[in-house]
Amino acid sequence: MDKAAELGALEEEMAGDTSLPLGPANLVFGEGSVSCAVMFIGEAPGANEDRLKRPFVGRGGQLLDDMIRGLGWKREDVYITNIVKRRPPENRDPSPAEIEAYQPYLTRQIAIIAPGLIVTLGRFAMNYFVPTAKMTRDHGRPLRIDGRIVFPVYHPAAALRSTEMMKVLREDFKKIPAVLAGKLATELPPAVESKVTAAPFEKTENGSARDIRQGSLF
Numbered sequence: 421m422d423k424a425a426e427l428g429a430l431e432e433e434m435a436g437d438t439s440l441p442l443g444p445a446n447l448v449f450g451e452g453s454v455s456c457a458v459m460f461i462g463e464a465p466g467a468n469e470d471r472l473k474r475p476f477v478g479r480g481g482q483l484l485d486d487m488i489r490g491l492g493w494k495r496e497d498v499y500i501t502n503i504v505k506r507r508p509p510e511n512r513d514p515s516p517a518e519i520e521a522y523q524p525y526l527t528r529q530i531a532i533i534a535p536g537l538i539v540t541l542g543r544f545a546m547n548y549f550v551p552t553a554k555m556t557r558d559h560g561r562p563l564r565i566d567g568r569i570v571f572p573v574y575h576p577a578a579a580l581r582s583t584e585m586m587k588v589l590r591e592d593f594k595k596i597p598a599v600l601a602g603k604l605a606t607e608l609p610p611a612v613e614s615k616v617t618a619a620p621f622e623k624t625e626n627g628s629a630r631d632i633r634q635g636s637l638f
């Protein structure tokens with residue numbers, strides 16, 4: 421079976437899977453080139469996407485198209501999808517259970533497409549792949565995860581609400597060809613941050629450790 425047929429079969433299987441949450445909404449499976457180098461992955465469909473059964477077709481989608489064209493590519497050259505493939509009511513955030521329910525399908529979709537690079541759009545897609553990542557710190561950093569490269573960028577809808585984020589998103593986007601060509605050093609995912617801040621110790625005269633914050637002014 422070729423990739424297009426495999427994806428078609430996967431979409432059909434999803435459509436028939438009544439255990440998947442957000443059932444009343446339309447399935448927005450994803451679209452684009454099956455032999456793409458870059459796969460863009462967002463959060464979940466919105467109202468426009470639900471209506472047209474296509475990912476990223478609203479204002480955020482127009483911005484995404486515009487930035488893809490800015491790289492000299494066309495929307496049809498890449499693959500675009502979401503971690504959750506049905507619209508949550510009132511555009512609320514997808515719940516952890518919803519994200520988990522759609523996960524096996526996204527895993528298979530990625531395996532079939534086998535892109536050279538995954539660009540995550542927004543916090544939810546970023547944390548799906550790298551739970552320890554933080555958007556303000558890790559956007560625009562190519563991260564190596566499970567043999568893939570994940571490149572987190574701001575969500576286009578967020579960039580439409582903030583001039584600063586728009587600037588950052590456009591700058592990060594410009595790096596995509598270099599990341600794809602392996603010209604930008606990849607990094608390991610940030611480590612889990614300890615919830616306990618290590619106390620600063622100093623050695624006392626008798627050799628034992630003393631927390632130097634004790635008795636200090638803070």
Ligand code: URA
Pocket residue numbers: 462463464465466469474475476477480502577
């Ligand atoms: N926002 C997303 O994350 N995905 C879409 O498909 C549309 C808007």
